[in-house]
Structures are given as C-alpha cells and as structure tokens.
Amino acid sequence: MGKKQSSGQVVYSRKDFQRGRWAIYLFLGIVMLCQLLPFYLAITTSLKPADDMSSALIPRTSDLAWDNWVSAVTEGGILTSVVNSIIVTVCTTILVCVLGAAAAYPLARRTTRLNKFVSAFILSMMMIPPLSILVPLYSFLVKLNGANTYWGVVLVLTATNLPLSVFLYTAFIRAIPRAIDEAGTIDGANKFQVFIRLILPMLKPVTATVVIMTGSTVWNDYSLSSYILTDPEVQTIAPRVASFFSANTNNLGIAAAAALIAAAPMVIAYLFLQRYFIAGMIAGSVK
Amino acid sequence: MAKNNNVARASRRGGGNPFRGSLVNLFYVPTLLLLVLFIIYPLISGIGLSFTNWDGYNIDKAFVGLANYKSMFTDGNFPAIVANTFIYGVGSTVVQQILGLALALLLNARIKGKTVIRAIIYLPALVAPVVMGIMYYFIFQYQQGALNQIRVWMGMDKVAWFNNTQFSIAIIVIVNSIQFVGISMIIYLAGLQTMDAEVLEAAEVDGAYGWKKFWHVQLPLLAPSFTTSVVLNLIGGMKLYDMIKVLTNGGPGYSTNSLSTYISTVYFDNQAAGYASSIGVFLFILIVVVTFLVNKGLEKLDWE
Numbered sequence: 001m002g003k004k005q006s007s008g009q010v011v012y013s014r015k016d017f018q019r020g021r022w023a024i025y026l027f028l029g030i031v032m033l034c035q036l037l038p039f040y041l042a043i044t045t046s047l048k049p050a051d052d053m054s055s056a057l058i059p060r061t062s063d064l065a066w067d068n069w070v071s072a073v074t075e076g077g078i079l080t081s082v083v084n085s086i087i088v089t090v091c092t093t094i095l096v097c098v099l100g101a102a103a104a105y106p107l108a109r110r111t112t113r114l115n116k117f118v119s120a121f122i123l124s125m126m127m128i129p130p131l132s133i134l135v136p137l138y139s140f141l142v143k144l145n146g147a148n149t150y151w152g153v154v155l156v157l158t159a160t161n162l163p164l165s166v167f168l169y170t171a172f173i174r175a176i177p178r179a180i181d182e183a184g185t186i187d188g189a190n191k192f193q194v195f196i197r198l199i200l201p202m203l204k205p206v207t208a209t210v211v212i213m214t215g216s217t218v219w220n221d222y223s224l225s226s227y228i229l230t231d232p233e234v235q236t237i238a239p240r241v242a243s244f245f246s247a248n249t250n251n252l253g254i255a256a257a258a259a260l261i262a263a264a265p266m267v268i269a270y271l272f273l274q275r276y277f278i279a280g281m282i283a284g285s286v287k
Numbered sequence: 288m289a290k291n292n293n294v295a296r297a298s299r300r301g302g303g304n305p306f307r308g309s310l311v312n313l314f315y316v317p318t319l320l321l322l323v324l325f326i327i328y329p330l331i332s333g334i335g336l337s338f339t340n341w342d343g344y345n346i347d348k349a350f351v352g353l354a355n356y357k358s359m360f361t362d363g364n365f366p367a368i369v370a371n372t373f374i375y376g377v378g379s380t381v382v383q384q385i386l387g388l389a390l391a392l393l394l395n396a397r398i399k400g401k402t403v404i405r406a407i408i409y410l411p412a413l414v415a416p417v418v419m420g421i422m423y424y425f426i427f428q429y430q431q432g433a434l435n436q437i438r439v440w441m442g443m444d445k446v447a448w449f450n451n452t453q454f455s456i457a458i459i460v461i462v463n464s465i466q467f468v469g470i471s472m473i474i475y476l477a478g479l480q481t482m483d484a485e486v487l488e489a490a491e492v493d494g495a496y497g498w499k500k501f502w503h504v505q506l507p508l509l510a511p512s513f514t515t516s517v518v519l520n521l522i523g524g525m526k527l528y529d530m531i532k533v534l535t536n537g538g539p540g541y542s543t544n545s546l547s548t549y550i551s552t553v554y555f556d557n558q559a560a561g562y563a564s565s566i567g568v569f570l571f572i573l574i575v576v577v578t579f580l581v582n583k584g585l586e587k588l589d590w591e
Contacts, residue, residue: 027393028393028394028398028404032407034465035469037433038422053430055431055432056433056436057433099317099321100318102315103314103317105311105314109311114312118315121322122319122322125322127522128574129526129570130526131550131551131567132330132547132567132571133571134550134567135343135563138554140332156325159325166318191310219415222417223529238529241421242421255421256422256425258421259422262415263414263419263422266413277413281409282473
C-alpha cells in the first residue's frame with residue numbers, strides 16, 4: 001500500500017512500485033541520456049580538427065583541436081556578441097520590469113471597465129506570432145533608423161516581453177492587501193508615493209520571476225533579433241552563432257565550440273538559480 | 288479633515304478604494320505606447336501591405352486587392368507548408384503530453400535523485416533553440432552524426448536524413464518535443480503536487496490503487512495542467528521558427544517550411560513583401576482561431 005507523504009505524493013502502491021523499479025530507472029536513464037547527448041556530441045565535435053571525419057560519438061583522445069575554440073572566439077566574434085547580448089538583455093529586462101510593474105499597479109488596483117479592457121488588450125498581445133508582423137515591423141524600424149541598433153532591438157523585445165510581465169505583476173499586486181495602500185493614503189502619501197515606497201519594495205519575489213523569464217527569452221531570442229541585427233558588430237549571441245554555423249558547415253568543430261560558448265551562460269545561471277527558473281516557468285506557463 | 292473625508296467617502300463606496308482618481312492610469316501609458324508602436328501598428332500596417340505588391344525595398348507599391356490572398360491558393364508550396372505547421376504543432380503536443388506526463392508521474396513518486404533527474408531533463412529547455420538545434424544536428428548529420436554511427440555499428444548503411452522530407456519533418460518534431468519536454472513535465476508535476484492528499488487517501492480507502500487510481504482520480508484532477516500544457520505546446524509548435532531555420536532552413540526545397548519560416552523566405556529571399564505580409568495575416572488569424580477553438584474544446588472536456 002502506498003504511503004502518503006506531506007505533499008500528497010501517493011502514486012503507486014509500494015508493491016507496484018518495487019516490481020517496476022528497474023524499468024522506471026531505465027526509462028529515466030534513457031531520457032536523461034537523450035537530454036545530455038547533444039551536449040556531449042558538441043563537446044567531442046568541438047575538439048576535432050576539420051579533417052577528422054570520425055563520428056561525434058567517439059571522442060578524440062589525443063591532439064585535441066583547441067584551436068576550434070580559439071577560432072570561434074576570434075573569427076566568429078563570439079565574445080563581441082556575448083557583450084552585445086549582455087547589453088540588450090540587461091536593458092530590455094530593466095525596462096520590462098519597471099514598465100511592467102508600473103502598468104500593473106493601476107490595472108490591479110483600479111478595476112474599472114476601461115482598465116479591464118486594457119488588461120485584456122495587453123494580455124491578448126501574447127497571442128501574436130512575432131513572424132506575422134516581421135515585414136511591417138522590420139520596414140518600420142528601417143524607417144526609424146533602428147535597424148542594427150541596440151535601442152531598436154531593445155524596444156521591440158521590451159514590447160514583446162511586456163505582456164507576460166504585466167500579467168505576473170498584476171496577479172501579484174492583487175494579492176497584496178489593499179489595507180496597505182489605504183494606510184499609506186491616510187498617512188498623506190499620494191498614489192505615486194504609495195506605489196514607490198510601499199508596493200515596489202514588496203515586489204521582489206515576482207520581480208525575480210520576471211527577470212528570469214525575460215532575461216532568458218531575450219538572451220535566447222533569434223527570430224526577431226536576427227533580422228533587426230544583421231551587422232556582426234551589434235549582433236547578439238543567438239543570431240551570431242546561427243549565421244556562424246551556416247557559414248561553417250564544413251568545419252563543424254568551430255560551430256560546435258561557438259554553440260557551447262553560447263549555451264554556457266544560460267547553463268551556468270541555471271545551475272545556481274535552478275529553483276527560480278522552474279518557479280518562473282510555472283508562473284509563465286499560466287498565460 | 289480632508290483626509291478623513293477621503294477615507295469616509297472611500298469606505299462609503301464599499302471597497303475602501305483610494306484610487307478613484309484616474310491619474311494613476313498614467314502608469315500604463317508607456318507600456319501601451321510601446322505595444323501600439325511595435326506590435327499593433329505593424330500588425331495593422333501589415334494588413335495594409337498585404338493588399339499591395341510591395342517588394343520590400345522600393346518606395347513604389349501598387350494596390351493589388353486580394354491578389355496576394357489568392358496567390359496562397361495557387362502557390363504550389365502553400366498546402367504543404369500549412370500542413371507542416373499543423374504537423375509541428377500537433378506532433379510536438381502529442382509527444383510532449385505523453386512523455387511529459389509519464390516523467391511527471393515517475394518523478395512524483397519516491398525516486399532517488401529526483402532533483403538531479405528533473406534538472407537534467409529540463410536543461411535543454413533553457414538553451415536557445417538555435418543553439419540546441421546546432422547540437423542536435425550532430426545526432427543526425429550524415430558523416431559524423433551519432434545516429435549514423437549507431438547504424439554502422441549495427442551493420443546498416445548511413446542515411447542522409449536531411450535529404451528526405453519525411454525524415455526531416457519527423458526530426459524537427461522530435462527535437463522540438465525533446466528540447467521542451469521539461470516544460471510539460473514541470474507543468475504536470477506542479478499539478479500533481481498541488482493535488483489534495485486527502486482526496487488521494489480517500490480514493491485508496493475506497494480501494495483505488497495503481498492504474499485505477501491514476502485513471503479515475505489523478506487524471507481528472509490534472510485537467511487544468513493538461514489544458515495549459517496543450518495550449519502552450521500547440522501554439523509553440525505552430526509558431527515554430529528557430530529550430531527549422533537551423534536544422535533544415537526549410538529544405539529540401541520548400542518542403543519543411545512552417546508558415547513562420549516561409550514568411551521570412553518570401554520576404555527576404557523572394558522579395559515579395561506584400562505576399563509575405565498576407566501570409567503573416569493568415570498565420571495570425573490561424574493562431575487566434577486555433578487558440579480559441581482549443582480553449583473552448585478543452586473547457587468542455589472538464590472530466591467530471
């Protein structure tokens with residue numbers, strides 16, 4: 001008979017479970033292998049010189065081609081694009097947090113008809129596929145001289161990431177008792193002061209979620225970024241690695257090294273902030 | 288005095304709402320401004336462009352009425368591309384629900400090292416799809432690919448997977464599903480963990496164990512997680528772009544394009560911005576309709 005644990009984890013009776021235990025571990029093992037295999041193959045490939053045609057499954061044991069990594073950095077301009085990605089990600093994330101929190105405040109506290117409509121309008125933006133507005137968006141940016149600029153891509157990605165942020169902040173502020181705002185008003189603060197001094201400091205947990213969601217989406221963005229940023233000098237990491245890959249299909253080692261460098265920051269951030277990533281993912285999925 | 292008056296008036300209104308003034312609405316003006324400039328304006332001007340023969344570069348463009356929309360019917364590539372869009376959406380949804388739910392159920396049981404297992408399964412989901420795509424390429428690539436090496440070990444010939452449309456489409460579906468299976472897993476895990484222990488206990492008292500309990504008690508309680516995950520995967524799959532770009536770039540020929548990748552090809556390679564805009568409008572409407580229908584359908588499917 002199954003034993004109940006605190007969080008309601010009663011799934012199998014113990015007998016059922018013991019019987020199938022080896023099969024469960026085998027299944028989980030195969031899935032984990034599938035998830036790690038691409039990283040393994042990228043590592044082995046990145047250490048093979050262009051003339052080594054042996055399979056990626058078999059790692060090279062001597063004369064490792066570390067110069068693939070050097071070429072990825074020097075020829076590929078990977079470091080420049082990492083810096084570009086940091087600039088674009090930081091600016092976008094800050095804007096998305098500040099504007100999102102501010103927009104959510106009236107939407108959470110003043111539920112007038114107009115504001116309900118505004119909420120629904122903002123939320124509905126999440127449905128629009130980015131590629132469906134590619135043509136006019138790109139030509140609009142060209143007109144504004146915003147193509148190949150940081151501010152162009154930052155404003156576009158801020159717009160596409162704001163709806164989720166507004167949604168998360170609104171839900172969070174709704175859960176803060178209104179008594180706090182009222183107490184502030186009685187003490188003579190106006191709404192702006194109430195927001196800045198009382199509400200804003202309480203938004204730390206949801207801000208962590210928004211930062212993780214927006215930060216990773218922007219860092220990984222390819223579809224819009226690759227058209228807005230075509231100049232390698234300003235290109236962010238995902239478009240850079242993709243175009244480097246298509247230019248180096250006959251030297252996969254360099255492409256593999258570039259891909260690994262691009263993946264590293266997200267993987268490292270994930271190792272340290274795993275809990276926040278998963279919490280953020282759950283919060284974000286309710287859209 | 289005035290303050291007291293404020294409070295009194297506020298409480299008379301029942302809610303005690305100190306936000307009667309609409310000035311605070313200014314807080315969402317910057318957000319609306321950005322959305323209107325970079326999403327709504329392009330969406331509307333895209334509808335306008337879809338009625339023109341603009342090439343994307345020249346200033347000249349002429350009004351051509353519904354010609355672009357009619358071209359969708361005469362464009363020989365189009366039916367297959369719409370079909371692909373659905374295959375990517377539905378295929379990824381099916382694979383991710385089966386695998387994601389199975390993983391969630393297993394990881395909800397008493398398993399050793401489940402934190403590590405969960406972390407590893409989720410790992411690919413947070414790397415950029417284009418970057419993951421390059422890494423998955425090393426599985427299927429002809430000369431050095433892992434899959435062909437396994438075939439060689441088993442005494443079979445190597446296969447040029449990406450030269451074949453069916454294989455390419457299957458690979459894109461599998462790779463997209465595997466990369467994001469962790470998300471479905473986490474959604475189901477969250478659903479399982481918020482399940483009321485008392486309900487499950489009551490079920491056991493009533494003699495529901497194993498499959499019986501899963502089928503009649505747990506599965507119905509997972510309905511909200513199911514809806515969330517299905518909508519997310521279906522729309523995500525139908526919008527698929529990054530993975531296709533890096534794995535096949537729509538090839539061989541145009542055969543593995545989704546609507547998203549086809550828009551960029553038509554716009555930048557074929558320089559038919561008007562036609563690309565009309566496909567953009569089509570994609571937008573398709574996503575809205577599918578989202579609406581799926582939400583409606585799943586609402587009815589409220590098991591119990």
